[in-house]
Amino acid sequence: MMWSWIPGNWSLIWQLTWENAKLGVLPALYGLVLSLPLGIIAARWRWFYPPVLTVINILYAVPSLALFIALIPAFGLTDTTVIIALTVFSLCVILPNVVAGLRAVPPAVTQAATAMGYGPLRRLATIELPLATPIIMAGLRVGVVSGISLASVGQLIGVSSLGYLFIDGLQRSFPTEIYVGLVLVIALALVCDLLLVGAGRALTPWTARG
Amino acid sequence: MSFFSYAWDWVTTSANWHGNDSIPQQLLAHIGYSVLPLLVAALIAVPAGVAIGHRGGKITIVVVNIANAWRSIPTLGLLILLAVFLGFSTLTWLLPLVVLAIPPILVNACAGVAGVDPDVRDAAKGVGMTTWQQVVQVEVPMAMPLILVGLRTAAIFVVATSTIAAYIGLGGLGRFIIDGLASEQYGPVAGGALLVVILAIIVLALFAGLSRLVVPAGLRKQAKTE
Numbered sequence: 085m086m087w088s089w090i091p092g093n094w095s096l097i098w099q100l101t102w103e104n105a106k107l108g109v110l111p112a113l114y115g116l117v118l119s120l121p122l123g124i125i126a127a128r129w130r131w132f133y134p135p136v137l138t139v140i141n142i143l144y145a146v147p148s149l150a151l152f153i154a155l156i157p158a159f160g161l162t163d164t165t166v167i168i169a170l171t172v173f174s175l176c177v178i179l180p181n182v183v184a185g186l187r188a189v190p191p192a193v194t195q196a197a198t199a200m201g202y203g204p205l206r207r208l209a210t211i212e213l214p215l216a217t218p219i220i221m222a223g224l225r226v227g228v229v230s231g232i233s234l235a236s237v238g239q240l241i242g243v244s245s246l247g248y249l250f251i252d253g254l255q256r257s258f259p260t261e262i263y264v265g266l267v268l269v270i271a272l273a274l275v276c277d278l279l280l281v282g283a284g285r286a287l288t289p290w291t292a293r294g
Numbered sequence: 295m296s297f298f299s300y301a302w303d304w305v306t307t308s309a310n311w312h313g314n315d316s317i318p319q320q321l322l323a324h325i326g327y328s329v330l331p332l333l334v335a336a337l338i339a340v341p342a343g344v345a346i347g348h349r350g351g352k353i354t355i356v357v358v359n360i361a362n363a364w365r366s367i368p369t370l371g372l373l374i375l376l377a378v379f380l381g382f383s384t385l386t387w388l389l390p391l392v393v394l395a396i397p398p399i400l401v402n403a404c405a406g407v408a409g410v411d412p413d414v415r416d417a418a419k420g421v422g423m424t425t426w427q428q429v430v431q432v433e434v435p436m437a438m439p440l441i442l443v444g445l446r447t448a449a450i451f452v453v454a455t456s457t458i459a460a461y462i463g464l465g466g467l468g469r470f471i472i473d474g475l476a477s478e479q480y481g482p483v484a485g486g487a488l489l490v491v492i493l494a495i496i497v498l499a500l501f502a503g504l505s506r507l508v509v510p511a512g513l514r515k516q517a518k519t520e
Contacts, residue, residue, distance in 0.1 A: 141498060142495060145454075145497065145498050146454075146494065147453070147454030147487070147491065149454070149458065149468075150457075153471065153483050153484060156297075156480070226362060226365065229363070229365045229366045236371060237368075240370075247370060247371070250375075254374045262374055262375045262378060266372065266375060270367060270368075272366075273363075273365075273366030274366060277366070
């Protein structure tokens, strides 16, 4: 471990961390935005879910590196390629949780809301989605953490991320760089995970207790 | 030309199917790199998940959080770090893939066993089953659908990710991808990627078949009527 390497390369490390954060977090957010409407439809009209789930399972089986490669002709060796591939991945992680979360809302609760005069949209927005939030959040956390970790693989097709430190460290047989990369990927993922746990608590104050 | 036409041209070129480092050889190597980590991870994570799920309570939440943090360990980084220190040893490729496979198996086994209906547990105890019998004869069979989901997810992760073993000079389908990227030939890159996808889909199909074999008939019936 050569500690002096770190301050000497501060700006590089910072830039790679930022790139990695962007490549890991944006796809999870896009995945969430796509999952919500699809999940709401699938929870409401049951026939819609089995075919969607089959497609999701197949997409989930597609390795992200393979998907990066398949997107190269269309988007080149760019951030877009990595972001689209990881969005597909996070969609596969988050969508089943949206459906599970909405289906787990007790029927008595939805009936009570209907009886109180809630229309379907208002019931969805103010009763069902909030109650499903913990399960949706669990999916989002997996999406963000895996996304940050997977983004480093984007380096293999030349898209800049903390993966650069792994590859450069290997080529120069310089373990310090690899350590720094590993620690930063894990730290970045844990920080984002904690932020999401905090956001989840803030969104569902009724579950926050001891 | 699109991804598929490149991939198809390369896969159907007969020269790629013969001789050293041909498609069949790398395919076998790839399967070899995938099976062992999955077995090791299953031997660790299924019993651990079942034990934790059986105990239940707060510890299951702790496990979910640990497993989630665990997912942040980048496989590529761990692989490269081990390669620098250990060279091409078995541990170099085995450990990162085992690390990758553990969280989904652990979380699903734990959730499956923890989710067994308390009435069923009480009934098992009531008819005089020992703890061991309760776990092995009642809880594990009932948790089997979820245990299989965990194993399937892990298998898919491992098949997908053993591709990057090629980056440190090992074989497998990743060889075509890494070498193709290095020599800027898109054919083998696309072809290798396509073969990995096909292999992953075969894994998916195998698990669909496996679940028919090992999920108790009563549970399958219940799932259908739900």
